[in-house]
Amino acid sequence: MEKICFFNTKSYDIKWFDHYNKNYEIKFYESRLNKNSAILASGSGGIISFVNDNLDKDTIDILYELGVKVIALRCAGYNHVDLNAAKDKIKILNVPSYSPSSVAEYAIGMFLTLNRKIHKAYTKTRDYNFSLNGMVGFDLKGKTIGIIGTGKIGEELIEICKGFKMNVIAYDLFPKKDGDIQYVDLNTLLNNSDIISLHCPLTKDTKYLINKKTLQKIEKRSLYN
Numbered sequence: 001m002e003k004i005c006f007f008n009t010k011s012y013d014i015k016w017f018d019h020y021n022k023n024y025e026i027k028f029y030e031s032r033l034n035k036n037s038a039i040l041a042s043g044s045g046g047i048i049s050f051v052n053d054n055l056d057k058d059t060i061d062i063l064y065e066l067g068v069k070v071i072a073l074r075c076a077g078y079n080h081v082d083l084n085a086a087k088d089k090i091k092i093l094n095v096p097s098y099s100p101s102s103v104a105e106y107a108i109g110m111f112l113t114l115n116r117k118i119h120k121a122y123t124k125t126r127d128y129n130f131s132l133n134g135m136v137g138f139d140l141k142g143k144t145i146g147i148i149g150t151g152k153i154g155e156e157l158i159e160i161c162k163g164f165k166m167n168v169i170a171y172d173l174f175p176k177k178d179g180d181i182q183y184v185d186l187n188t189l190l191n192n193s194d195i196i197s198l199h200c201p202l203t204k205d206t207k208y209l210i211n212k213k214t215l216q217k218i219e220k221r222s223l224y225n
């Protein structure tokens with residue numbers, strides 16, 4: 001039976017993955033994957049790893065020497081993987097659609113919390129402080145949200161924002177040709193959005209996409225991912 005080494009295991013992972021042990025021999029390890037723990041993959045044809053594992057060149061070289069042929073990521077993002085080191089040696093798989101509606105809904109949850117200061121209200125009211133001072137937010141209705149990255153998560157978020165009767169503008173390196181998304185350039189988005197939401201992968205282009213200069217432009221606005 002094919003052996004698979006499962007790194008960075010949480011209790012909920014075992015709940016969802018253990019039944020595959022009928023067809024595979026999955027070994028669950030709590031250790032994060034890095035060059036020191038990679039040896040645990042001895043004898044495994046494949047490994048399963050998480051978003052905060054370290055798949056740098058050293059780790060990938062060790063896994064290759066051990067005979068690992070496939071690395072399956074339990075995440076959509078792969079910015080933590082040295083793809084060049086893996087090229088022609090180990091196949092890398094990611095989750096192509098990582099619960100986009102959950103992530104979009106969570107992003108809305110974070111924004112509502114930030115805007116209406118729900119996290120602060122929770123602690124204040126426990127101390128019998130019901131003052132509205134410093135607690136006032138604004139209506140989403142009629143406000144403009146600028147969405148950077150209109151992939152699976154971005155698209156879900158656009159639909160939710162329409163439900164709030166917001167204006168939606170978007171920026172993406174690869175705008176969708178079909179559909180009714182109103183694309184603008186990045187500067188226009190930064191200058192015209194009341195809210196900005198980032199839903200793009202971490203790459204050399206998106207790292208520091210929001211920086212000191214752009215933050216000055218959006219000084220009074222909210223920013224979240």
Ligand SMILES: NC(=O)c1ccc[n+]([C@@H]2O[C@H](COP(=O)([O-])OP(=O)(O)OC[C@H]3O[C@@H](n4cnc5c(N)ncnc54)[C@H](O)[C@@H]3O)[C@@H](O)[C@H]2O)c1
Nearest residue numbers: 076077098149150151152153154172173174199200201205
């Ligand atoms: N926190 C979480 O639980 C969680 C879950 C899933 C995904 N993610 C992160 O969210 C990201 C997006 O996920 P997705 O499923 O929507 O991916 P996706 O591939 O469907 O969409 C990403 C979009 O970003 C665009 N993009 C790429 N580079 C860009 C750039 N430089 N400027 C503007 N747009 C750019 C792409 O063209 C694409 O449309 C993932 O890469 C991952 O890092 C986080």
Ligand SMILES: O=C(O)[C@H](O)[C@H](O)COP(=O)(O)O
Nearest residue numbers: 051074075076077078095098
């Ligand atoms: O890139 C991704 O898919 C996510 O960032 C990552 O996997 C988050 O996973 P969570 O902590 O939501 O399980």
